[in-house]
Amino acid sequence: MYARVEDIGKKIKSMEIRGAGRIGRAAALALKYFAEDFEGNIQGFYEDLDNVKEYLISTRPTAVSLKNAVYYVVNRAKGENVEDLRKSIIKNAEDFIKRSEEALEIIGKYGAGRIPDGATILTHCNSSAALQCIIQAHRDGKKIRVFNTETRPWLQGHITARALAKEGIDVTMIVDSAVRYFMRDVDIVVVGADTIASNGAVINKIGTSQIALAAHEARVPFIVCAETYKFSPETVIGKLVKIEERDPREIANPDDFPGVKFRNPVFDATPPEYIDAIVTEKGVISPYLAYEIIKEVMNVGIEGKED
Ligand code: RI2
Secondary structure (H helix, E strand, C coil): CCHHHHHHHHHHHCCCCCCHHHHHHHHHHHHHHHHHHCCCCHHHHHHHHHHHHHHHHHCCCCCHHHHHHHHHHHHCCCCCCHHHHHHHHHHHHHHHHHHHHHHHHHHHHHHHHCCCCCCEEEECCCCHHHHHHHHHHHHCCCCCEEEEECCCCCCCHHHHHHHHHHCCCEEEEECHHHHHHHHHHCCEEEECCCEECCCCCEEEECCHHHHHHHHHHCCCCEEEECCHHHECHHHHHCCCCCCCECCHHHCCCHHHCCCCCCCCECEEEECHHHCCEEEECCEEECHHHHHHHHHHHCCECHHHCEC
16 A cells, blocks of 8 residues: 555544544545555556555545545546546545535534524534534624533543633533533534435434434434535435444453443434534535435435436
8 A cells, every 4th residue: 555545544544533524635635645656557547546545435434524535536537647647636635625624614604603692502522513613603702602522432522622712612521421411501512424314314423312312302403514525425325324333442441341342333323303404515404405415516426426
């Protein structure tokens, strides 16, 4: 494998690079590096491109942002010779990264509109898209406060809490299991997404669906912030989203618990009936419009190929 590609792949796998948007951009960058580093003929280019593509997709199985980023860069590649193909891949990768960053900005603006002045917000894990909305609401002059979950086992909530505090936002970190206890004080839940299925189900960090259930019970609006490349074309043809299960050692050392089994799924699915809105760069939509986003906005059909 190409050294710079492998370096990024390993970082995605180990979660040194994490967050659905970030891993998508990192995969695009890895493809750009491949194009820059390739030496050989056109047949070799296509063969190696295929290997790099499969390798990157294999690094984390759940977030479709990774696959969509790879397809975006690879499926648009055009050229009759290696030099043209190289340029095309580099351009597509740069385009994807730029569009992804612009999408975040827009989502921040749209999402901030959904956050009332004086609101208490609950967020889970560490989502750049969700944070963008919360930070934008604060920058718009709204007085907000945030509860954020620590997010076991990786504790991504620590990153969230620090980022919000740095912005001067009133933030309180709670353990994941305290969500229902505090829900009575919450006005809106704002989370991100790793993958959105064609039926509007949102796959996000483990625990998200429990939070949605608690919000539903307390009649608290639950909104998801996600770029359109987090919608999964494959789900249109009935493919299920694979939920990543990671090493149990991320929870505890099994050697300290003889006879005890561990499970460590890192995502879960929240059904559309618990979701009030999905904030995308193309607008704020009902989760039931997921299919329309996949078919129309992403302009991709099954298997991520362009129509
Ligand atoms: P952004 C993360 O996954 C979290 O589940 C987060 O909610 C989601 O990606 C979206 O993050 P992980 O990589 O793309 O921490 O909004 O497992 O940053």
